[in-house]
Amino acid sequence: MTEIANPKPILLVAACALVDADNRVLLSQRPEGKALAGLWEFPGGKVEQGETPEEALVRELREEIGVETKVECLAPLTFASHTYETFHLLMPLFICRRYQGIPVAQEGQALKWVKPLKMRDYPMPPADEPLIPFLIDLL
Numbered sequence: 001m002t003e004i005a006n007p008k009p010i011l012l013v014a015a016c017a018l019v020d021a022d023n024r025v026l027l028s029q030r031p032e033g034k035a036l037a038g039l040w041e042f043p044g045g046k047v048e049q050g051e052t053p054e055e056a057l058v059r060e061l062r063e064e065i066g067v068e069t070k071v072e073c074l075a076p077l078t079f080a081s082h083t084y085e086t087f088h089l090l091m092p093l094f095i096c097r098r099y100q101g102i103p104v105a106q107e108g109q110a111l112k113w114v115k116p117l118k119m120r121d122y123p124m125p126p127a128d129e130p131l132i133p134f135l136i137d138l139l
């Protein structure tokens with residue numbers, strides 16, 4: 001029988017670089033008590049059964065920061081592929097400039113608009129670090 005070399009499940013998480021008129025990107029700080037607490041991440045979350053990544057993101061942006069957008073307003077930018085201890089994260093990163101509402105934390109998390117060149121000042125999960133150069137190039 002063939003052994004499976006890497007038994008870690010792949011976790012599909014959709015994330016969004018929400019961009020404001022000054023080309024700043026919204027970062028959200030992971031609350032205490034969660035894995036990777038205190039680190040700054042892109043809004044988003046797990047893609048649930050029956051959802052596309054874009055649909056998951058529209059839902060997560062509404063639930064997490066009270067912002068309304070549409071699937072058509074999300075453009076693919078890049079992705080993260082990173083092995084954590086118990087799973088392998090596959091995380092498409094979308095960019096969104098068209099949305100309604102001012103982001104307000106719905107789950108008590110801190111939010112911050114950050115210029116891509118300043119993102120190194122905000123500790124991010126290891127999966128996110130390789131994504132920063134794409135935002136620097138684009139914005």
Ligand SMILES: Nc1nc2c([nH]c(=O)n2[C@@H]2O[C@H](COP(=O)(O)OP(=O)(O)OP(=O)(O)O)[C@@H](O)[C@H]2O)c(=O)[nH]1
Pocket residue numbers: 013014015034035036040041042043044045046089125126127128
């Ligand atoms: N939303 C988001 N998740 C990220 C980023 N980078 C990164 O490694 N992740 C990881 O992807 C997973 C996202 O899951 P999530 O936000 O839906 O779930 P969670 O850990 O808050 O748990 P829960 O919603 O089940 O309570 C977490 O393990 C998180 O650490 C990122 O930039 N944004």
